[in-house]
Structures are given as structure tokens and as C-alpha cells.
Amino acid sequence: MKVLLIPDKFKGSLDAKEVIRAISEGVCQVHPGAEIFSVLASDGGDGFLNAVSENLNCTTTTVVTVDPLNRKMEAVYLFDNVTKTAYIELAKASGLELLKGAERDVMRTSSYGTGLQIRHAIENGATKIYLGLGGSATNDGGTGIAKALGYRFLDDLGHELEPVGGELSKIAKIEKKDVALDVTGISFHAVNDVNNPLYGKQGAAYVYAEQKGATSKEIQKLDKGLRHLEAIVKDQLKKNAAQLPGAGAAGGTAYGLNVFLNAEFISGIDFVLRLAKVNQLLSDHHFEYIITGEGKFDEQTLHGKLIKGVIDLGRQYQIPVIAICGQSDIDSAQSKSIGLEVILEIRDTAKSVQYSMDNAARLIRESIFSFFKSTLKK
Known part of the structure; x- marks a missing residue:
């Protein structure tokens, strides 16, 4: 199994490298032999x-x-x-x-x-x-x-x-x-x-x-x-x-x-993906999933930010794109309409936003683990 990770930071909580590490750990708990490739990306902002x-x-x-x-x-x-x-x-x-x-x-x-x-x-x-x-x-x-x-x-x-x-x-x-x-x-x-x-x-x-x-x-x-x-x-x-x-x-x-x-x-x-030679990577390997993410999904996410660029990449190469976030203001219908396979929201609505931020790495890991565990049953 091959997975490509292109997440953004979770602002105020984790930088992109830490997000990549947490996602990787979650995937490997279910698929120990998984080949994980990652791209440290940015939309031109922080990072x-x-x-x-x-x-x-x-x-x-x-x-x-x-x-x-x-x-x-x-x-x-x-x-x-x-x-x-x-x-x-x-x-x-x-x-x-x-x-x-x-x-x-x-x-x-x-x-x-x-x-x-x-x-x-x-x-x-x-x-x-x-x-x-x-x-x-x-x-x-x-x-x-x-x-x-x-x-x-x-x-x-x-x-x-x-x-x-x-x-x-x-x-x-x-x-x-x-x-x-x-x-x-x-x-x-x-x-x-x-x-x-x-x-x-x-x-x-x-x-x-x-x-x-x-x-x-x-x-x-x-x-x-x-x-x-x-x-x-x-x-x-x-x-x-x-x-x-x-x-x-x-x-x-x-x-x-x-x-x-x-x-x-x-x-x-586009600039960062070109620097990382992502198109060459996608031509050389068959990925089952691309995983992206950021701290919050909202209307801005749908208009020109990093996530949209990754979604466009998945559509071009016909690879399902999973998105993980701290909080999502986008419903499942919207997520499907823009080309996402699923949005995984890590926050616990019974607890504070600060709790989710403080525990983001663990929550990302657990959410990714649960998703891939569920796919084994299908």
C-alpha cells in the first residue's frame, strides 16, 4: 500500500512535519508495511x-x-x-x-x-x-x-x-x-x-x-x-x-x-508541488490515497488554498483524497462536490477547542487509524 501525504500545518498546534508524522503513525498502525511518501507543502503563507x-x-x-x-x-x-x-x-x-x-x-x-x-x-x-x-x-x-x-x-x-x-x-x-x-x-x-x-x-x-x-x-x-x-x-x-x-x-x-x-x-x-516534483512522483508510483489537511476547513478552503490544489491533483491522477482537520464547517455534500473522499474531523465536540489543539497529534493518529481500520472491513 502506498500513500502520499501533502498536509498543511494545523495553525497554533502542529507544523506540517508534525502533521505528517501523526498521519504516518496512524496509517502504519493498520498497515505496518505501508510505503508513505510526503511533501512538505505551503500555499505561500506560513511555512x-x-x-x-x-x-x-x-x-x-x-x-x-x-x-x-x-x-x-x-x-x-x-x-x-x-x-x-x-x-x-x-x-x-x-x-x-x-x-x-x-x-x-x-x-x-x-x-x-x-x-x-x-x-x-x-x-x-x-x-x-x-x-x-x-x-x-x-x-x-x-x-x-x-x-x-x-x-x-x-x-x-x-x-x-x-x-x-x-x-x-x-x-x-x-x-x-x-x-x-x-x-x-x-x-x-x-x-x-x-x-x-x-x-x-x-x-x-x-x-x-x-x-x-x-x-x-x-x-x-x-x-x-x-x-x-x-x-x-x-x-x-x-x-x-x-x-x-x-x-x-x-x-x-x-x-x-x-x-x-x-x-x-x-x-x-502549484509552485511548491512543482519544486517537489510531485507530478514525477505520481507518474512513478501508484498511490491508493492522497491525504491532506489543515487546522480548519471553511469556505476559504474551497477557494484557492493548499487543500484545493491537492484535490485537483487527486482528480488529475484519479486518486481518492482524504482530508483531516481540527474543525470543519463544510458538510459531507460539499466535500464530495469538491472532490474529497471524506473529511475526518478530529475535534471532540464535548471538549474545548484548546483540548483538541493540545492533543492534535494523538487525535490525528487515532482518526487516521480508525479510517483505515474501517476500510479493512469493506
């Missing part, structure tokens, strides 16, 4: 660097930068010396994980720290940059990154504004400083798997800002700021990218990468 380092020979580079609230810190990125390619995970310097709950203030956070990482990579010879988006603490439309690379955002009196979400509505002029970094000939790739536009009810602010600390009034202001940023960019830079699917990723960082750096949008899961 992006882990997925890259698993598949490419890169050097880890440490940079002095700043966190989302402009406090000095160190963050890492990966660099491939042969291809002169840098792989940067936005969450490492601009992530929500860097802030305590009381510090989450998306009106004041910036992607500037990630911009400093990009600048460092370019100054050290990078000609290609892949930026994994996701897990951001920001809603600045990518203006923080742009500032780090030489852009200035001025109000109507000519005063320079901080590149934060709360200041976007004040921008009257965008200019590049004489000392701006030359990015001619450098290709930028925004790696993510969300399809949100920049603004509107499905945009960056309305969908994601609440979890970054915004109140309902602040969400309206942030959305207004993103609309204003687009108007200024259209007028002064002659760029129109707000409605591109994915422009709203990471608080509009994807939009900023496109209009300020001409970045291409690419699918995170």
Missing part, C-alpha cells in the same frame, strides 16, 4: 521557507530588519547562489505571529521590514525574488515594501507619510527618491493562493483586517484607504491592478508588488 528548503539547496541568510511595528529584529530568507534567487516569507518580518494580541493594530503596521529583506537580497546579487505571502499583520497595500526600495508617499503638503494602513487615505503624491534601488532586470513573484481583490466586501480589509486587530470602523477606513491608493496609482503610475485575483493578499501586499515592482502572481501550491 513557505520550510517547503522551499526541503526541496532546494539554499543558504539561510539572516538580516537585521524591523517587525510590523518598526521594532528592530532579525529575520531570515533563503538564497540560491547558483540561480541568484531569493525566497522570502513575508510573515518572518511582517507577520501577525510577531505581535502579541494587544499589539495588533493594523492601522499602524507596515510591510517595511519585508522590504528591507528584499533590499538586502537585491544588494547581495538576487535577480529573482519569490515572496511567499500569508500570515501578514498588515494592510498597507505594499507601501512598506515600496518605501524600503526607494518610494516616498507624500501628503498634500509634501510631508512624507508612514507606509501604514491608517495613512493611505492621505497620500497625494508618489515619488521615487534619487537614491532608489535599481530593480531593472529583477523579476518578482508574489506567491499566494487567495483570490481576493484589493478592496470591497471580498477585499483585503473586509476579509482579513479583523483578525489583525481592526474594529468595524477601522475596516471601513482601511478599505477606503486602499481605494484611494488605487486611484493615486492609476493617476500617477498608470497601473490598474486592484481587481486582479489575489491583489488583496497579505493586506494588499500582492497589489503593491505588482504596481511598484511589476511582480507576477503565481499559485503557491
